[in-house]
Amino acid sequence: MERVKRIFRLIHLSVWVLFTLAIVLQLKSDTDAHWRSTTAGFITTCLYVFYGHFYLLTLTTGKRKGRDYWLRLAGIALTAPLCFLLFHQQPFDFGYYSMHLITTVPIFLFLSWLARVTENLVLNTIRKEQLEKQAVEAELVNLKSQINPHFLFNTLNNIHTLVYKQAPAAPEAVMHLASLMRYMIYESNAATVPLTREMDYLRDYVSLQQLRYKHSPVVDLQIEGETESCYIAPLLFIHLLENAYKHSPARLEPGDLKVRVEIQDDILAFSVQNTIGKKSTNALEEPGGIGLPNVRKRLALLYPDQHTLTIQNTGETFTVALTIQGLHLPAHERKAHLLHH
Numbered sequence: 001m002e003r004v005k006r007i008f009r010l011i012h013l014s015v016w017v018l019f020t021l022a023i024v025l026q027l028k029s030d031t032d033a034h035w036r037s038t039t040a041g042f043i044t045t046c047l048y049v050f051y052g053h054f055y056l057l058t059l060t061t062g063k064r065k066g067r068d069y070w071l072r073l074a075g076i077a078l079t080a081p082l083c084f085l086l087f088h089q090q091p092f093d094f095g096y097y098s099m100h101l102i103t104t105v106p107i108f109l110f111l112s113w114l115a116r117v118t119e120n121l122v123l124n125t126i127r128k129e130q131l132e133k134q135a136v137e138a139e140l141v142n143l144k145s146q147i148n149p150h151f152l153f154n155t156l157n158n159i160h161t162l163v164y165k166q167a168p169a170a171p172e173a174v175m176h177l178a179s180l181m182r183y184m185i186y187e188s189n190a191a192t193v194p195l196t197r198e199m200d201y202l203r204d205y206v207s208l209q210q211l212r213y214k215h216s217p218v219v220d221l222q223i224e225g226e227t228e229s230c231y232i233a234p235l236l237f238i239h240l241l242e243n244a245y246k247h248s249p250a251r252l253e254p255g256d257l258k259v260r261v262e263i264q265d266d267i268l269a270f271s272v273q274n275t276i277g278k279k280s281t282n283a284l285e286e287p288g289g290i291g292l293p294n295v296r297k298r299l300a301l302l303y304p305d306q307h308t309l310t311i312q313n314t315g316e317t318f319t320v321a322l323t324i325q326g327l328h329l330p331a332h333e334r335k336a337h338l339l340h341h
Contacts, residue, residue, distance in 0.1 A: 004126060008119055016047070041087030045100060048083050049108040050115075052076040057116040077105050155180070158212060169211045176208040188234035195230040195268070195327070199223060199261065202237060209245060216254035225263025230327040233302045237270055239295050240320050244274035247318060263327075271321040276313075292320075299324075 020043055027035035053076055060069050081100035155177055162170040183201050187193060206219045244257050258273040292311075299307050299322075306326050312319040 001123070001126060001130075004123065008122075012115075016043075019043075019046075037087045041084035042104070044087065045080050045083040045104055046108050049076060049080045049105050050112045052080075053109050053112040054116055057113065061116075061120065073109075077101070077109065080105050152181075155208065158209070162211065167211075173208060173211050176204055176211075179204050180208065184235065190234065192231035193234045195227040195232050195263070198232055198234060198237065199227060201235075202241060202259070205238065205241065213252060218252040218254060219257045219259060220255040221259045221261075223261040225261075227261070227263055230263055230268065232268065232324070232327065233298065236295070236298065236302075237272075237322075239292065240270070240272045240322070243292065243320070244272045244318075247276060248274040249276075266325060266327050268324045268327050269321070270323075271319060273317055273319040276316060276318050 020039070023039050023042060024035065027038055053073065056069065056072055056076070078101070081097045081104075084100055084104075085096060159170065159173045159177060162173050180201065183197070183204075187197065203221070206217070206221060210217055210219070241257075241259065244259075248256060252275075256275050258271075260269070260271045262269045296309065299309060303324055303326070307322065307324045310321045312321075
């Protein structure tokens with residue numbers, strides 16, 4: 001905001017310097033012997049009217065123009081021509097006074113009003129955009145903060161079970177959790193993270209969950225395309241994968257959960273499919289959790305008009321498919337796009 005105000009001050013200074021030069025050149029071309037005093041008187045009058053009214057409008061911004069405003073405005077208008085007469089080398093001339101009162105004063109009163117309105121419009125627009133941006137960022141932080149306790153609650157329950165059974169896999173589970181929490185606390189604070197890192201996070205999560213099963217991996221994870229050059233909002237896919245585990249049968253067979261990630265040009269296609277357990281609740285309704293509503297809100301804020309989220313329930317399988325466009329956008333362009341929406 002201060003930078004914008006400095007720009008306006010620079011514009012004011014530049015305009016007045018150019019205006020003064022124009023007056024000097026005009027008077028010198030007219031061979032006015034008193035061009036110096038005339039220029040000084042005229043510019044002083046213009047400055048007095050312009051900034052007197054400009055700051056009067058500043059004091060009354062957003063307020064109803066009452067009697068004090070009109071009295072001060074009348075005082076500025078009536079005393080302004082006297083500034084010119086102070087530099088005039090002859091006794092008080094009512095003709096000069098009347099001429100400036102009728103011509104110069106109304107023009108610069110209008111110009112000062114126009115300048116004040118323009119600056120207010122620009123500053124208010126910037127303030128509004130900043131408030132909207134802060135609101136979006138605050139909501140994103142709130143949504144992301146909901147992820148950590150929810151995920152930690154579920155994972156600690158799993159580790160508690162392993163420890164209670166004195167399973168040899170318990171120490172390994174703690175290490176997996178430490179790796180996941182390190183990513184969530186230290187790396188996921190960025191606006192975007194490399195897609196490869198997000199995929200590593202999902203693999204760690206799958207490895208942690210796999211400790212619950214004795215047979216071959218229950219998750220069939222396949223990644224196609226160049227993930228190295230893509231960046232994505234962090235912690236965006238974890239709920240989709242969590243839901244797949246939660247609403248699957250208690251006994252999972254190898255490959256029952258299918259996760260597909262495909263990168264083509266600047267489009268990411270992510271899908272997760274699971275078989276439906278007999279006692280599974282609706283995947284959209286998660287008592288004590290946040291689930292898909294959280295994902296929907298984050299997508300709406302992070303990728304407006306750049307994503308599609310589809311859900312298919314066949315009665316035997318549940319599939320969530322997410323498509324995101326514009327993955328190669330630089331961070332500053334993505335923020336500008338978000339602010340626009």
